[in-house]
Amino acid sequence: xxxxxAAGPQMGSVKPASSARQILVSRSAIASRxxxxxxxxxxxxxxxxxxxxxxxKYELQHRVIxxxxxxxxxxxxxxxxxxxxxxxQRASLGGLIxxxxxxxxxxxxxxxxxxxxxxxxxxxxxxxxxQAVRDRGGVFFCQLWHVGRASHPDYQLGGAAxxxxxxxxxxxxSVVFTPRSEACPFPTPRALQLDEIPGLVQQFVDxxxxxxxxxxxxxxxxxxxGYIIDQFWKDNTNLRTDAYGGSTANKARLMLQVxxxxxxxxxxxxxxxxxxPYNVWMDATDGxxxxxxxxxxxxxxxxxxxxxxxxxxMVEPRVAGGNVELEGEVxxxxxxxxxxxxxPFLVAGGHSRASAIAAVSSGQAGGVVFGxxxxxxxxxxxxxxxxxxxxxxxxxxxxTPGLEGYTDYPFLNEQQVVVxx
Ligand SMILES: Cc1cc2nc3c(=O)[nH]c(=O)nc-3n(C[C@H](O)[C@H](O)[C@H](O)COP(=O)(O)O)c2cc1C
Numbered sequence: 001x002x003x004x005x006a007a008g009p010q011m012g013s014v015k016p017a018s019s020a021r022q023i024l025v026s027r028s029a030i031a032s033r034x035x036x037x038x039x040x041x042x043x044x045x046x047x048x049x050x051x052x053x054x055x056x057k058y059e060l061q062h063r064v065i066x067x068x069x070x071x072x073x074x075x076x077x078x079x080x081x082x083x084x085x086x087x088x089q090r091a092s093l094g095g096l097i098x099x100x101x102x103x104x105x106x107x108x109x110x111x112x113x114x115x116x117x118x119x120x121x122x123x124x125x126x127x128x129x130x131q132a133v134r135d136r137g138g139v140f141f142c143q144l145w146h147v148g149r150a151s152h153p154d155y156q157l158g159g160a161a162x163x164x165x166x167x168x169x170x171x172x173x174s175v176v177f178t179p180r181s182e183a184c185p186f187p188t189p190r191a192l193q194l195d196e197i198p199g200l201v202q203q204f205v206d207x208x209x210x211x212x213x214x215x216x217x218x219x220x221x222x223x224x225x226g227y228i229i230d231q232f233w234k235d236n237t238n239l240r241t242d243a244y245g246g247s248t249a250n251k252a253r254l255m256l257q258v259x260x261x262x263x264x265x266x267x268x269x270x271x272x273x274x275x276x277p278y279n280v281w282m283d284a285t286d287g288x289x290x291x292x293x294x295x296x297x298x299x300x301x302x303x304x305x306x307x308x309x310x311x312x313x314m315v316e317p318r319v320a321g322g323n324v325e326l327e328g329e330v331x332x333x334x335x336x337x338x339x340x341x342x343x344p345f346l347v348a349g350g351h352s353r354a355s356a357i358a359a360v361s362s363g364q365a366g367g368v369v370f371g372x373x374x375x376x377x378x379x380x381x382x383x384x385x386x387x388x389x390x391x392x393x394x395x396x397x398x399x400t401p402g403l404e405g406y407t408d409y410p411f412l413n414e415q416q417v418v419v420x421x
Pocket of ligand 1: 067225348
């Protein structure tokens with residue numbers, strides 16, 4: 001057994017792990033080592049995933065990225081210490097983690113026990129969590145989330161109706177879970193009035209500032225999966241006839257205002273955005289042709305307005321939200337957006353080790369975002385590097401309280417491998 005170590009490039013302003021656990025790797029597993037990942041053994045075929053990759057001001061040291069994953073373990077919207085363990089387990093030197101959806105206001109809530117980022121108490125409660133990731137040398141972005149109509153009056157001040165682009169309820173038969181986890185039909189939302197929109201933009205700005213104060217390296221504006229920005233963006237959820245409805249430019253107006261205002265507040269190089277052009281989740285959709293046209297336009301618009309945006313993060317067409325995986329590949333792809341995009345491009349949804357290597361090797365993605373495999377494999381980058389077997393995920397504990405299915409997924413057997421990040 002030989003302990004592997006090497007000097008490597010420094011990581012921008014990211015603090016390296018102060019006390020990395022040592023990993024021992026069986027000699028047979030050693031195929032090659034990649035200079036950008038000191039101490040990490042990488043099988044040769046996985047080398048494309050383990051090259052450095054610059055996003056904003058951060059030099060990532062590999063391209064295996066943790067997806068935003070709501071875990072519903074933050075009672076009263078307050079992060080808890082177990083979250084520090086959970087994220088630290090999944091952090092790696094120069095690895096990007098995108099936090100679970102983090103609600104930006106009381107109005108923004110729509111799921112039980114999701115963490116918030118609008119009060120001083122929440123900011124303070126996030127600090128040990130972000131510090132734990134920093135201590136492991138990770139790069140941590142906070143996903144800023146406003147669910148819009150995907151809520152219930154029990155989350156809203158005074159039991160009011162949730163807000164959206166238009167008074168169109170989620171109509172796909174899915175249900176909303178109240179703060180007491182009771183399943184209810186989605187209510188009909190109230191269309192935001194024009195003079196309320198600056199206040200909505202401000203919620204994102206305040207939350208972004210708070211996220212930086214909480215120790216995050218940056219923020220990801222959640223403009224995907226049928227939540228409020230997507231409700232303005234998608235054709236079937238936005239029936240407005242004012243400056244925020246009708247044309248593509250009008251439907252993009254809220255998203256672009258939020259991105260520009262957040263970038264002005266915390267710096268463009270600290271802001272990413274998540275989009276899902278072909279989404280059907282939460283009943284917010286565009287037809288395929290419209291999705292292509294609108295999102296190519298959007299990529300060009302972003303390139304002009306926010307040339308230093310940290311990244312664009314897109315969900316693959318085969319995945320809807322977090323739960324439904326459509327069968328196989330569908331006949332359209334993210335390629336047109338990748339081509340039109342001027343920012344680092346991340347892809348998410350249904351990726352395997354092989355598809356991730358292919359996506360990066362072919363230039364279709366700069367980085368690959370993993371969700372469910374990261375839930376079940378705290379040391380996912382290492383496992384992919386070594387082509388080690390993956391723990392299966394347990395869907396039953398995705399959103400349940402407690403540590404089961406949260407911090408108890410095993411690392412690789414230390415006989416076999418060892419931590420080197
Ligand atoms: C438990 C769970 C929670 C999720 N929470 C979020 C979330 O908070 N924000 C978000 O944008 N996507 C969320 N998603 C979607 C994932 O980020 C990802 O796009 C999806 O799981 C597909 O990737 P995968 O095939 O690698 O799992 C969630 C998915 C799962 C399984």
